[in-house]
Amino acid sequence: MKDKDHLSELASNAGLKAPAKYAAVHKNECVYSTDTDKSPDGLYINLKSFESFGKEALHFDTNAKEAIYLHVKRVLVPIKQEDASDTAGIIGDVGGTTTDINQKTKNIGAKDTSGKEQFVDTKDQNAIVFKQKKTCDEVSEYEVYCPSLNIRMPLEGAPKTVASICKAVIDHSGFNYSSDEFVWKDYVSESKYAQYLIQVEAPPIIHYDNLKCDRCGATKNLWLNLSDGYIGCGRKNYDSGGCADGEEGAAIQHYNETGGVYPLAVKIGTISANTGDVYSYASDEDCLVVDPLLAEHLAHFGIDVKTITKTEKTMAQLEIEKNENHDWSEMGTGNSKVAHGPGLVGLHNLGNTCYMNSAVQVLASVPELATYFLENHYNIATKVPESTKPCEDVLLQFSKIVKALTTDSVVEQHREIVRRYRKACDEMGIDYAEPEQLKNIAVKPSMLKYAIGRDNSRFATGDQQDAEEFFSHLLNALVDMSTEVKRRTKLTFKLKSLFFFRYRQYIVCESLNKMTYNDNEMHMLCLPLLLYSQTEQLDPSVELNLQDCLTNWEREQEIDYLDGGKHHIGVITNALLTLPQYLVIKVDRFYYSMDGTSKKIVNPVAIPPEGLTLETQGEKDHKGYTVECNTREAKKAKHHIDPDFLQSLMAMGFSEKLCRKAVDHEGSKNLDACVNWILSNMDNVSESSASDRDSGSIAANAAVLMDLGYTLEQANVAAEKFGNDVAAAVDWLATDEACTRPLAKQTGRYRLSGVISHIGDNINTGHYVCHIEKHGQWYTYNDAKVLTCDTAPTKNGYLFLFRRYDNEINIV
Structure with missing residues (x-):
């Protein structure tokens, strides 16, 4: 029997069929690693499950028995310059990343009259095209692989039935890891001034010949005021714009000089039959807007949109270009260089995902976290619950991204691709020129975004999101999955102990002679940069010190609050x-002004050279005050644990802590129920003193003890140890001298290790980059690009990561 016959028989017995149009075909990326068809060993697509695997991840395939794979490998082939044609990078009407419109894709089995394989060119007819010389082609190679039969053969030699299934997979659009198009887009709504826009009588007739700024004479980036026909340069941006003489753009100056009654202007070069960039200078909008009557408003000046062709990039397209090409390392000092190596791998922008890329890079830079996921990647990958698809498993997808970012696997793959391409150049007698595809070492976080988006719909779209919100969501999700992580790895996962801390908020009312307090647990300090009264008048160039912001957070502030339905000071x-x-600090750069519009505080933030110093606070003097715990759990009824019942449980060999928690859950009447609870939960309950107790519950129990006359410190110690058993806590407080020892103040010293910066005027626009310190060197992570920088650029900082350096703990 020939190999083709064996393969055909195996395919028939396995019931292999071509994928349906809407079937989930994971053909672009390995589900267990970041390998793609561009990796040196390509991808192996299981023709039964339609899941893809890198060569080193084939052992993870649960459907590997008697499997047949389509092996896909895309390679770079150099082009001799005399044969090179002009290619073009395109940016579509709705935005997107630069793409080679002449990228070739093999049409398997299709031949032209000369016998050469046909290639299909794809082109966006509505795109702006920028030509450049092409240096290489991307060519896909295909073969069929069956490990159980030890068969490899070129696709053209495969049995007809197998080849037809492979062709269907190749032609399939593949699984879409987004519920929305991955595009760069902004939140643009209709201007409230559009419907009743004032337009002057006897307006000037606008001719497209020799248009220029009325003030400086510039001929690009011109904006037409839709009320009076004035033409002027666009406003200044953080790195461009304005008039040719360096002054603020004439268009917005004209708006101010005319009393602010003509708010809408359109960017002339973006006008087409369907759209055009319209900006509202009105203080209560001050953003890009939609003008549904744009065609009518332009006709007022003799402009027929049906005859206009777009000649300039839109604001969204310009933002893409700036974000991709801007040297963000200039936020630091000195010269920057491209950096490659373990821990220096970028993340491709999937479209408005700079917020995610920055958050993931910073989180993956935490050594304890990275080490845990690296050492346990195999168990995390092999023990995904049967009810969860691998591409939907947050733990697996995060683990594979951490592995790609922090090890040399992706770096070595990149070096191998470069080596092969150099060899191909030498064989063809071509001087090596670095192709665009090889300039950055980066991976796509598509599956991670997809998995997280299934839990939170905000992160499933292609819209810009808040980096802090994503960071918090991912960190909390990992903490919430600690039990699942332990199930897979058989090791304790104490991520929570790295980031979370407790703080107390006091409210003292002299008129009521009352002190109310509330204990909270959180992973981040949110610090106001300014007092609200300062936001409107502070010079935006004034530097703000982060240590001062921390001091302001701790200082006393007078408030008006309700108690018993009455207002009190x-x-x-x-x-x-x-x-x-690890201390995470978010500075509140965004706020709402008095007129209700969203504003950003752009003041630079400075961090003391020695870092930050934090102190825990001792007990606040509450003598003479009525003390009340305002935590929800304080209102729950407390119960007494029968000591004999507790001893009966402990006599079975269970720890006192497990027994107390069992009684808390099941009561002290049913011994069997308590035993069953312990057996079901003993793996999930930490034997550490009280690290897993809910902070609110501790505060509530402490409040009960304080009512009995014990100090706050004494009450907290006892509450952490005895939980709801107030009687046992009182006995212990009365007999154990150690428990009455005052809790010493702690001082922690923190050094900056990472910062996420936001550039732009609005939380929903702009761009995120992050800077991370590794082994004494700072690096800039701008999506796929990783560059060195001399110092920590903090002036645009939004989210800061500090590492405590006066003590160390482990995650396990």
């Missing part, structure tokens, strides 16, 4: 109770 203060190993 109180003093509120914040106090840290514990200190984390």
Whole structure:
């Protein structure tokens, strides 16, 4: 029997069929690693499950028995310059990343009259085209692989039935890891001024010949005021724009000089039959807007949109170009260089995903976290619940991204691709020129985004999101999955102990002679950069010190609050109770002004050279005050645990802590129920003193003990140890001298290790980059690009990561 016959028989017995049009075909990326068809060993697509695997991940395939794979490998082939044609990068009407419109794709089995394989060119007819010389082609190679029969053969030699299935997979659009198009887009709504826009009588007739700025004479980036026909340069951006003489753009100056009654202007070069960039200079909008009557408003000046062709890039397209090409390392000092190596791998922007890329890079830079996922990647990958698809598993997808970012696997693959391309150049007698595809070492976080988006719909779209919100969501999701992580790895996962800390908020009311407090647990300090009264008048160039912002967070502030349905004046203060190993600080750059519009505080932020110093606070003097815990759990009824019942449980060999938690859940009447609870939960309950207790519950139990006359520190110690058993806590407080020892203040010293910066005027626009310190060197991570930088660029910082350096803890 020939190999083709064996393969045909195996395919028939396995019931292999071509994928339906809407079938989930994972053909672009390995589900267990970041390998793609561009990796040195390509991808192996299982023709039964339609899941893809890198060569080193084939052992993860649960459907590998008697499997047949389509092996796809895309290689770079040099082009001799005399044969090179002009190619073009395109940016579509809705935005997108630069793409080679002449990229070739093999049409398997199709031949032209000369016997050469046909190639299909794809082109966006509505795109702006920028030509450049092409240096290489991307050519896909295909073969069929069956490990159980030890058969490899070129696709053209495969049995007809197998070849037809392979062709269907090749032609399939593939699984879409987004519920929305991955495009760069902004939140643009209709201007409230559009419907009743004032337009002057006897307007000037606009001719497209020799258009120029009325003030400086520039001929590009011109904006037409839709009320009076004035033409002027666009406003200044953070790195461009304005008039040719360096002054603010004439268009917005004209708006101000005419009393602010002509708010709408359109960018002339973006006008087409369907659209055009319209900006509202009105203070209550101050953003790009939609003008549904744009064609009518332009006709007022003799402009027929049906005859106009777009000649300039839209604002969205310009933002794409700036974000991709801008040297963000200039936020630091000195010269930057491209950096490659373990821990220096970028993340491709999938379209408005700079927020995700920055957050993931910073989180993956935490050594304890990265080490845990690296050492346990195999168990995390092989023990995905049967009810969960691998591409939907957040733990697996995060683990594979961490592995790609922090090891040399992707770097070595890139070096191998470069080596092969250089060899091909030498064989063809062509001087090596670095292709665009090889300039950056980066991976696509498509499956991670997809998995996270299934849990939170905000992150499933192609819209820009808040980097802090994504960071918090991902960190909390990983913490919430600690039990699942432990199930897979058989190791304790104490991510929470790295980031989370407790703080207390006091409210003291002298008129009521009352002190109310509330304990909270969180992973991030949110610090106001300014007092609200300062936001409107502070010079935006004034530098703000982060240590001062921290001091302001802790200082006393007078507030108006409700108590018993009546308004009272109180003093509120914040106090840290514990200190984390990693301190995350978000500075509140965004706020709403008095007119209700969203604004950004652009003041540069400075960090003291020595870093930050944090202190926990001792007990606040509450003598003479009525003390009340305002935590929800304080209102729950407390119960007494029968000591004999507790001893009966402990006599079975269970720890006191497990027994107390069992009684908390099941009561002290049913011994069997308590035993069953312990057996079901003993793997999930930490044997550490109280690290897994809910902070709110601790505060509630402490409040009960304080009512009995014990100090705050004494009450907290006992509450952490005994939980709801107030009687046992009182006995212990009365007999154990150690428990009455005052809790010493802690001082923590923190050094900056990462910062996420936001560039732009609005939280929903702009661009995120991050800077991370590794082994004494700072690096800029701008999506796929990784560059060196001399110092920590903090002035545009939005989210800061500090590492405590006066003590160390481990994640396991």
